[in-house]
Amino acid sequence: MNPRHARYPFFAAAREAVGESGVDLAALVADGDPAVERGRERIERALTEGTVEAADPREWDARDDLLSYPIARILVSLLDSRAAVEKYAEAEARTAYRRFTEDLERDDGARRDPSRIDRDALLREFDLADAVRAEDPKPGQPAGKWLWLGVGAYLSYVDADWGDDWRLVNRELVGGEVRIEREELYRLLREAVGDRVAEGLPFEGVSDDLAAELEAEIADLRDLLADRSVRSDIEVVDPTYFPPCLSALLDRARDGEELGPHARFSLLSFLAGLNLDAEEAVAITGLDPDLVVERFGYLRDESGAQYPPPSCRTLGTYGLCDNEHNHRSVAPHPLEYYSRKLREADPDDVTDWRDRGDADADGTPA
Ligand code: SF4
Known part of the structure; x- marks a missing residue:
């Protein structure tokens, strides 16, 4: 050789x-x-x-x-x-x-x-x-x-x-x-x-048998990727395409339910990961403004760096993941799931929440 x-x-x-x-x-x-x-x-x-x-x-x-x-x-x-x-x-x-x-x-x-x-x-x-x-x-x-x-x-x-x-x-x-x-x-x-x-990556046509043989390696690599490739450049906020875990948390917050610390952290860090500011996070969730401002202070440091939202694996350990239709196998991070859904959607069907007028003047969701 x-x-x-x-x-x-x-x-x-x-x-x-x-x-x-x-x-x-x-x-x-x-x-x-x-x-x-x-x-x-x-x-x-x-x-x-x-x-x-x-x-x-x-x-x-x-x-x-x-x-x-x-x-x-x-x-x-x-x-x-x-x-x-x-x-x-x-x-x-x-x-x-x-x-x-x-x-x-x-x-x-x-x-x-x-x-x-x-x-x-x-x-x-x-x-x-x-x-x-x-x-x-x-x-x-x-x-x-x-x-x-x-x-x-x-x-x-x-x-x-x-x-x-x-x-x-x-x-x-x-x-x-x-x-x-x-x-x-x-x-x-x-x-x-x-x-x-x-060139040519990712290619299609890997046989199902070969993919099954490599399942353990792929699972490990997905976890690694999830923790290191958190997107912070997503600009559009359309809850229609939120993953089920975050959609459920958003509904619970909007219904006035008191969220536990893990649930609250998961929801707010996800929203911060979508580049919402604290005021917008209050408006979309209906959570207490003082609490949101305080939490956002922890989530971003002085340079603006964002504490990454938890990966699917972590949300699973929090008991907040339902992994509907096993979608974790194609998107191991809620932000990646959301980003993928946005890319797949017809652009005419995507509306930024801020353009919908979902929130009234005092920031309470309609
Ligand atoms: S697999 Fe990930 S995106 Fe899907 S519900 Fe679970 S934590 Fe959320």
Whole structure:
């Protein structure tokens, strides 16, 4: 086996090698092959640490590492979460970036260690070999510091969020080429890796049998994801699409029932997670304003950071979850459930509660 395939399992040659080896991934899973556990670790470390490096590399051989990549793709597809795919692709890209910068900065390049890569091979992998040329160094300037990259390739990978330095208007652009530093090429290549990894994810068509075999791994990863991918950018508040647990709590609050501490915390942290302020939370729930203001003070710190609402697992332990139709299996956090329902709804059927006039002048729900 080519050890470079294990180090860079998203390369076309590595994927071909897995295909040509005739390895049956379903059989690996059924047999509890070490690659399955390494694949699970790959996703776990991506979600929790932002890397796919093994916690203890001595536990795995190159074969485990190579085969763990397609297993990880199956797992992240079964998670069926955009946040998981993004975190996973970013972690693969970050790990690859660390590896290839280490390879490229070594004086001996790939010559001594076949697992390592040289710059030409890396550029060829992303069809960039003809798009990059080294600038002739000026007197006193180290060779290879400055490069010229075809503008099409540059624009393919540069991200608008990287700041003004990356904007084309702030670059030297001559004859269809953009002048970049060597480290900037590495940054663009990292983006290329992320795009390569994310391509086609999540994919459909994982057989029911394979999904059932991976149920335990998926359950673990869903719990991890639930605790770390709480959305805080939801702007629309339409109780029609609240999950059953929060819908029931909202009804109880509106009916004037005194909620216990867990129930009150769950409801208010969910509403805060939807970016309602304390006044709006009073209006939608009918809860005592002093109590809501006080609780919101705990839920957000001075920087505005939001204490995350409890996950489904925690709501289950509070006795507040009815897990209707087993929907926890597709959305392990109430905010994710709500976000998903909003995305699936016809936009014409979604009305923000604040636009409905549900609350009268003193904030009491109608
Ligand atoms: S599974 Fe989650 S969203 Fe659904 S009722 Fe239970 S806690 Fe609420």
